[in-house]
Amino acid sequence: MAIVYQKDKRSGITYAYESISFWDKEKKQSRSKRTLLGRVVGETKSLIPTDGRGRKRKEEPIPLKKGRPAFTQTARYFYGATYLFDQIGEHLGITKDLQQCFPEHYQQIQSIAYYLILEDKTPLYRFERWGTLHQHPYGQNISSQRSSELFTSITEEAKQSFFRLQGARRAEQEFWAYDTTSISSYSECLRQVQYGHNKEDPSLPQLNLALVFGEESRLPFYYRVLAGNIPDSKTVAHLLNSLDVLGFSKVKLVMDRGFYSEANINALFKEHRKFLMSVRLSLSFVRTALDKVYDEFRSFERYSENYDLYYHTVSTQWNYAQKRPYKKDTLSSTKRVYLHYYFSLDKAAEDEKIFDRQLVALRQELLSGNRLPKHEQLYQKYFEVTSTPKRGIKVRVKQKAIAHAKRYYGFFALFTNQAMSAVTALELYRNKDLVEKAFGDLKERLNVRRTLVSSEQSLDGKLFVEFIALIYLSYIKKKMQENNMFKQYTLQEMLDKLDVIECFHSIGHEPCVGEVLEKQKTIYANLGFNPPSSL
Numbered sequence: 001m002a003i004v005y006q007k008d009k010r011s012g013i014t015y016a017y018e019s020i021s022f023w024d025k026e027k028k029q030s031r032s033k034r035t036l037l038g039r040v041v042g043e044t045k046s047l048i049p050t051d052g053r054g055r056k057r058k059e060e061p062i063p064l065k066k067g068r069p070a071f072t073q074t075a076r077y078f079y080g081a082t083y084l085f086d087q088i089g090e091h092l093g094i095t096k097d098l099q100q101c102f103p104e105h106y107q108q109i110q111s112i113a114y115y116l117i118l119e120d121k122t123p124l125y126r127f128e129r130w131g132t133l134h135q136h137p138y139g140q141n142i143s144s145q146r147s148s149e150l151f152t153s154i155t156e157e158a159k160q161s162f163f164r165l166q167g168a169r170r171a172e173q174e175f176w177a178y179d180t181t182s183i184s185s186y187s188e189c190l191r192q193v194q195y196g197h198n199k200e201d202p203s204l205p206q207l208n209l210a211l212v213f214g215e216e217s218r219l220p221f222y223y224r225v226l227a228g229n230i231p232d233s234k235t236v237a238h239l240l241n242s243l244d245v246l247g248f249s250k251v252k253l254v255m256d257r258g259f260y261s262e263a264n265i266n267a268l269f270k271e272h273r274k275f276l277m278s279v280r281l282s283l284s285f286v287r288t289a290l291d292k293v294y295d296e297f298r299s300f301e302r303y304s305e306n307y308d309l310y311y312h313t314v315s316t317q318w319n320y321a322q323k324r325p326y327k328k329d330t331l332s333s334t335k336r337v338y339l340h341y342y343f344s345l346d347k348a349a350e351d352e353k354i355f356d357r358q359l360v361a362l363r364q365e366l367l368s369g370n371r372l373p374k375h376e377q378l379y380q381k382y383f384e385v386t387s388t389p390k391r392g393i394k395v396r397v398k399q400k401a402i403a404h405a406k407r408y409y410g411f412f413a414l415f416t417n418q419a420m421s422a423v424t425a426l427e428l429y430r431n432k433d434l435v436e437k438a439f440g441d442l443k444e445r446l447n448v449r450r451t452l453v454s455s456e457q458s459l460d461g462k463l464f465v466e467f468i469a470l471i472y473l474s475y476i477k478k479k480m481q482e483n484n485m486f487k488q489y490t491l492q493e494m495l496d497k498l499d500v501i502e503c504f505h506s507i508g509h510e511p512c513v514g515e516v517l518e519k520q521k522t523i524y525a526n527l528g529f530n531p532p533s534s535l
Contacts, residue, residue, distance in 0.1 A: 005040060014040045021104050022149075030153040032104055077135040079513065079532065080501025080520065085114050086137070087529040088475050092219070094468065097165040101158045108150050111138035113469035118495060121444070135503050151461025159464055163222050164246050166471075174216035175252040175276065177432040178239065178259070180208050180226065181439040209463070210235055213438055215254065215431045218478040220438060220470050222246070225463060236264040240271050252276075252418070254432050260415075262321075269320050269335055269417070276416040276428055279339075281408050289314045289339050290411065297343055304423055309344040311422035318417075340414040340422040348410025355405065359397070366395045434474075441473055442466060476527065483526040494523060501532065 004019045017034040024031045089095035089110065098106035114136050115127050122130075128141045142150070208226040213219070224242065226235060236259055243251050252274040260279050268275050279286050293312050302310050317334040324331060362378055365371055366385055379385065382405075384396040414425050476494075480486055485494065502514035516531045524531045 003037070004034065016040050019104065021108070030104065030149065074506045076502055076504050078133055078499050078501070079135040079503035080498035080516075081118055081495050082114050082134055082136050083501070083503075083532045084476075084498055084524070084527065084529065085110070085117070085472055088472050091528070092471065092475060093166065093169050094471060097162055098468070100165065101162045102154070105150055105153060107137040107139075108142055108146075109154075109465055109468060111136040112142060112147065112150075112465050113472060116466060116469040117473055118499065120492060148458055151459075151465070152457040154457075154461035154464050156460070159460075160246065167221055167246055167248055170214055170217055170219070170221060174214050175254050175274075175428055175431075176221060177213045177215055177254045177435045178210070178236075179213075179256065179432070179435040179439070180210045180235065181442075182208055209439075209442075210239065211435055211438060212239075213435045215428060215434065218434055219474050220467065223463070223467050225460065235259075237267050240267060240273065244271075254428055256432070265318065266321055269318070270322055274416075274418045276414060276418070276425055278429065279413050279415040281411055281413060285316070286339060286413055286415070287408070289316050290341055290408075290413070293341070294407075297341070307423070307426060308346070309342050311343075311426070312341045313422045314339045314341065335417065337415065337417050338419065338425075340416070340425045342412050342414075342422070342426065343410050345410065347412075351409035352406055355409070359402070363395050363397075367393055369393065437477075438470060438474060441477075442470060479527045485523075485526055489523075497523060503532075 004017045005014055006017065007014045016037045016039070018037055019032050019034050021030055021032045086095075089098075095106070095110065098109055102109060111131070112124070112127070114134075115122075115124070115130050118134075119126065119130055124147055125144045127147070128143065131138075131141050210224045210226055211220060212222040214221055222242070224239070236255075239253075243249075249271075253268070253276070255275065255277045257278040257280055260277055260283075265275075281287055281290070293314060297312055298310050302312055304311060315336065315338055318337045320331075320333050320335045322331040323329075358378075359382060362375060363383065365375065366379060366383060371379065382398050382401050384398060386394045386396075388394075414422075414429055416425060420428075473491075477491065480489075480491070480494065489497070498520060501516055501520065504512045504514065506512075513532045521531045
């Protein structure tokens with residue numbers, strides 16, 4: 001349910017209508033039914049009920065707040081946590097942007113998002129019980145059927161408009177972390193569900209979810225659903241096109257090494273995008289540049305006490321190539337790039353310990369004669385095996401091969417086309433774990449580990465609502481980290497502390513908020529808002 005205002009051009013009077021959405025089975029589309037509530041007067045938007053023909057009723061004016069349904073009964077609701085979400089929605093522009101993109105359904109979207117955050121891992125069919133106890137934007141029950149209809153009504157055009165509006169509120173100069181995750185599915189009806197590299201459950205097909213996350217704002221900006229069999233390295237070009245469509249041409253991306261390929265690097269240069277990416281040391285240009293500074297790497301001047309590692313930056317050239325199909329030729333040039341190398345003594349020791357244990361196990365397999373086919377390449381690479389009737393099997397270690405393998409233990413590298421210090425690059429890259437944590441929130445708290453839908457439209461709509469919930473959740477966790485609140489509360493404990501604040505509604509009277517304790521006021525202050533006083 002939503003309150004809609006409409007001005008009569010002939011009389012100049014503004015009327016308020018109650019708009020209720022429903023699904024038209026014949027036309028197969030979402031429709032709405034409007035009921036006249038009365039006319040709106042004064043700057044406070046007080047409502048004077050009418051009988052539909054302009055005549056006043058005898059009831060006293062009932063104050064209306066923008067975006068809130070009219071209260072038709074006396075009731076008491078839990079309000080403290082949903083009030084927090086209301087404030088976040090206003091502060092980040094979520095409410096305004098949703099209202100612009102989904103004028104008929106934005107309150108339902110917000111109410112479901114609130115429910116997903118507060119009711120950790122609880123299925124959506126339990127919404128009715130939660131909704132009767134809490135003050136929330138929609139103010140009515142959302143049944144399983146209604147939620148399915150809502151998800152189906154969310155169009156791609158409206159989603160893109162929301163991304164565009166939200167993106168305009170963010171800083172384009174910040175780096176945006178980009179990563180993907182897999183979501184398993186039992187459904188046989190979803191075209192994008194395919195067998196791929198599923199880290200969690202290899203026995204199930206999956207779809208992939210790509211997410212862009214602001215490193216400075218610490219808020220998600222954009223997501224996209226991919227077929228489950230598409231590798232990470234094939235997604236960058238499409239991401240760049242999507243960002244162009246949304247109007248963001250100065251995006252800086254942070255990615256892990258799974259996105260590295262020559263085609264992707266050339267595409268990033270072609271679109272004039274700045275990037276920071278982890279790369280494998282096995283790449284020839286990475287290892288060649290490291291060998292030039294290897295002997296002087298571990299010097300005191302290049303040691304970071306904060307990160308307990310050594311670092312070194314090498315400026316080098318990238319051989320850029322751009323194929324031009326229309327001219328059937330290739331443009332070639334060199335681009336300046338930077339390789340930031342890092343060495344950790346602890347990581348080197350741990351890598352060497354693991355390697356030595358593997359060598360011991362391999363030698364035991366050779367001596368016992370229990371050779372495994374999958375280890376044949378390792379046997380040949382690191383051992384010389386001889387066998388005589390009298391002396392039996394003898395195994396000798398290839399010292400040069402082992403020394404070469406251990407030479408690069410403890411090292412890792414970052415690759416970028418923007419000049420910055422090695423320490424700055426490391427900080428930016430480590431902030432990328434915001435995306436990993438966001439994936440964890442989506443799968444665990446917001447219950448996205450399985451798709452649990454049977455149609456493409458429902459899947460797209462459900463993921464969008466869960467993405468909205470993720471924005472609220474990310475903002476709360478950001479503020480909690482900034483104010484060291486995790487030392488006192490878990491996320492759920494903090495929300496529970498606020499959730500018990502009540503709001504009392506009585507027909508014809510202003511809603512009244514219950515007692516707010518000092519600890520609750522402190523929580524609101526740390527999150528950047530004033531405590532509730534009235535609606």
